Amino acid sequence: MCAQNNPFLRPGSNAPKPPFVQKPAPLPPKPIPRNPNLEFRGYYQFQGEWKIALFDKAKNQGFWLTEGEKIAELDAEVESFNPETEVLSLRGGMTLTLKDSDKTVLPVPSGQAKPPASAKKPTNAPKVPGKPPIPLPRRR
Secondary structure, three states: OOHOOOOOOOOOOOOOOOOOOOOOOOOOOOOOOOOOEEEEEEEEEEEEEEEEEEEEEEOOOOEEEEEEEOOOOEEEEEEEEOOOOOOEOOOOOOOEOOOOOOOOOOOOOOOOHHHHOHOOOOOOOOOOOOOOOOOOOOOO
16 A cells, blocks of 8 residues: 555645755854964064064063064964054964054053151041141150
């Protein structure tokens, strides 16, 4: 007996299945940089040659490179640099853009010495407007 003539099947259960449509393969992900801790921090031109500042956040160490120069500690080599767009290309397809400033002021040590904490005036003296505070008696 054939499945088409089977009286126990529900109506429409023998309907032909739709053709299988194969979806196109997704695009491969962008290459993961070898060292994601690299930052492009600055550049300058000296005697017609660009000097590039790279900083490794993991090692807390910075390096100045020129085009084509490779540093083994960074595992990176400068391929090209575009000063108009401030984009740096490294071998292996990794590109870096110039890191923006945080626009914060960093503390700078000054040459003036701070007075010691013990030299402060006592603050528990009564304060009356127009009258100078009464000094605390000294121990003898």
